[in-house]
Amino acid sequence: MGKPQYKIFLGDYLNPLNDKTCQWVRQGALVAKLNAQNEYIWCFIGKEKEALAKYGQKNSLEVCEFPGGVISPGFYDTHFHWVQDDVRTMPKENLLVWLSKYTWPHEAKYKDKKFSKLKATKFSKKLLSVGTLGGACYASIHGHSVDHALKEFVGDYTIGNVLMTMNSPSYLNQSPKQAISLVKTRSEKYGKNYALTPRFAPTTHPHVMKEGSRLAKKNKNFIQTHLSETPREIEYVLGLYKELPGFEKVKSYTEIYKKCGLLSSKTIMGHGIHLSREELKMLSKSKTAVAHCPTSNAPVKELGLGSGLFDFKKAERAGVRWSLASDIGGGPFLSMLDVMRSFYKQNQKKKIKEATYIKAYFRATEAGAELLGLSKKRGNFQKNKMASFIILEKPGIKKEDMAEDVLKKIIHRGAREELSKKVLQTYYNGESVYQKT
Numbered sequence: 001m002g003k004p005q006y007k008i009f010l011g012d013y014l015n016p017l018n019d020k021t022c023q024w025v026r027q028g029a030l031v032a033k034l035n036a037q038n039e040y041i042w043c044f045i046g047k048e049k050e051a052l053a054k055y056g057q058k059n060s061l062e063v064c065e066f067p068g069g070v071i072s073p074g075f076y077d078t079h080f081h082w083v084q085d086d087v088r089t090m091p092k093e094n095l096l097v098w099l100s101k102y103t104w105p106h107e108a109k110y111k112d113k114k115f116s117k118l119k120a121t122k123f124s125k126k127l128l129s130v131g132t133l134g135g136a137c138y139a140s141i142h143g144h145s146v147d148h149a150l151k152e153f154v155g156d157y158t159i160g161n162v163l164m165t166m167n168s169p170s171y172l173n174q175s176p177k178q179a180i181s182l183v184k185t186r187s188e189k190y191g192k193n194y195a196l197t198p199r200f201a202p203t204t205h206p207h208v209m210k211e212g213s214r215l216a217k218k219n220k221n222f223i224q225t226h227l228s229e230t231p232r233e234i235e236y237v238l239g240l241y242k243e244l245p246g247f248e249k250v251k252s253y254t255e256i257y258k259k260c261g262l263l264s265s266k267t268i269m270g271h272g273i274h275l276s277r278e279e280l281k282m283l284s285k286s287k288t289a290v291a292h293c294p295t296s297n298a299p300v301k302e303l304g305l306g307s308g309l310f311d312f313k314k315a316e317r318a319g320v321r322w323s324l325a326s327d328i329g330g331g332p333f334l335s336m337l338d339v340m341r342s343f344y345k346q347n348q349k350k351k352i353k354e355a356t357y358i359k360a361y362f363r364a365t366e367a368g369a370e371l372l373g374l375s376k377k378r379g380n381f382q383k384n385k386m387a388s389f390i391i392l393e394k395p396g397i398k399k400e401d402m403a404e405d406v407l408k409k410i411i412h413r414g415a416r417e418e419l420s421k422k423v424l425q426t427y428y429n430g431e432s433v434y435q436k437t
């Protein structure tokens with residue numbers, strides 16, 4: 001039996017439109033139609049009554065109801081390390097110590113292809129179980145850790161092998177030639193699903209970044225790296241580059257990346273917490289985006305690395321595009337609900353009233369899809385976008401509740417660990433790809 005031509009999904013839904021607006025529709029309906037490319041595409045978004053009147057009599061039709069859930073777009077996590085799932089909970093004194101003590105020794109294990117493949121299969125299920133349907137992801141230095149992840153992950157991902165050609169431990173160090181060769185094959189093979197990924201300026205030779213950037217632009221890849229996460233890191237970077245030919249006069253971390261050709265509209269910088277006005281200007285002018293990782297940057301007592309809080313208002317004033325990200329394993333949980341909670345809480349503590357749940361939700365869905373060049377097809381519920389969505393556990397809801405109240409009940413309630421369990425089902429391209437047991 002072939003696939004039904006129409007699928008109607010009935011239930012209450014949330015639809016993030018922008019930083020200030022989110023639709024909350026009770027007894028809603030989303031109708032998808034199968035197109036010639038075998039994709040389920042939304043053809044109706046509205047109320048149940050109207051949808052059933054219009055499509056209820058179609059011959060080839062499937063109707064799914066979600067009375068115990070809230071229908072939501074899937075999440076887009078624009079900065080995470082799929083090879084760091086096992087170091088999420090390791091002690092975090094600060095970034096550089098955590099990297100060298102726990103993270104790098106662990107990433108070295110992915111040299112073993114069997115280990116890498118098995119881990120990719122498991123991690124893929126984890127992504128679906130928390131409702132993440134796309135993102136920008138860091139693998140280990142090993143080319144196969146990109147291949148395995150791209151093969152296993154369900155959704156829309158851009159993934160890159162981290163480039164570590166200097167100031168790296170011997171067990172995780174490549175020659176520039178090796179690094180460039182790995183980039184070249186994958187850059188050509190994967191196009192937009194590949195991300196040129198210098199780990200960060202200290203570990204990647206400038207000429208590797210330059211050559212990588214040339215390849216990335218030629219093959220329409222994404223570019224991602226870490227930028228200005230901690231003051232100590234910035235000091236370390238500027239100290240190192242002062243000694244490198246051609247970089248003697250650089251004034252900032254961002255300028256180093258600019259000189260290496262990394263700033264572009266397809267570039268996502270992780271963190272970007274401690275940036276000067278000039279640096280923000282450079283990012284804005286080049287349309288470079290920032291992936292903000294509040295749980296990773298949170299204080300150590302909140303299981304983060306204590307790196308500081310990204311000033312989103314300053315970034316927005318400068319015209320810098322940004323979205324939310326988990327930064328697993330700097331961030332302790334993969335769930336974007338946990339990331340949204342942390343964003344809200346840390347900003348509200350500083351009395352930044354613009355940091356609403358609606359804003360957090362928009363920045364974890366549509367804004368992430370936009371950074372990934374996907375917003376014509378993904379991110380929220382609009383006609384002609386693909387029928388990909390998740391079902392969130394429905395909290396007790398009052399008649400007068402608005403979108404902000406509903407989101408608060410979903411994101412704010414329960415222990416942190418419980419947030420990972422609030423996704424009941426995940427759908428990609430009109431098909432169920434995960435069901436909570």
Ligand code: GUN
Binds near residue numbers: 103226
């Ligand atoms: N800077 C360089 N590498 C990393 C990493 O793996 N995680 C984080 N949070 N920052 C980094």
Ligand code: ZN
Binds near residue numbers: 226
């Ligand atoms: Zn990171």
